Amino acid sequence: MKPTACIITILCMTILGISCSQEKPAPENVESVENKVTGKDVLDQTKETLGTTKDFLMQKKTDYQIQLETKLRETEDMIQALQQKASEAKTEAKAKYNELIASLGEKQEEAKTKLMELKSASAESWEDIKVGMDAALENLKNAYNKAKLHFQE
Secondary structure, three states: OOHHHHHHHHHHHHHHHHHHOOOOOOOOOOOOOOOOOOHHHHHHHHHHHHHHHHHHHHHHHHHHHHHHHHHHHHHHHHHHHHHHHHHHOOHHHHHHHHHHHHHHHHHHHHHHHHHHHHHHOOOOOHHHHHHHHHHHHHHHHHHHHHHHHHHHO
């Protein structure tokens, strides 16, 4: 279940619990409990839980962002290695290699754009952006593998 769905479920359950609770007089033979849980107690606990959930989601987002930045730096290094090979290639092959490298550059820019979106995303919405980021990385990886095959020919 997505964290956003969990948060909504918790809030609904809390609101339902508060709205449905009615104080009933204690039966005469039962002692009154001094530590009753009030609606305010439930709301305070819910706020604390939501804060903790948000902190957890932000940490996951930060960890994922660091992982992506590392992958993009590695990809940049691999593209530079291909550019070096292209510069050493014969004239007829050089044009094809440069075309493949340009395609790689476009895919890399798409991934960088998604990373920027991720950086500005809230704790609640970053997982939606993650799907697009994963797709952009997969496209970049496929383009690199395609280019690498051509360089091996």
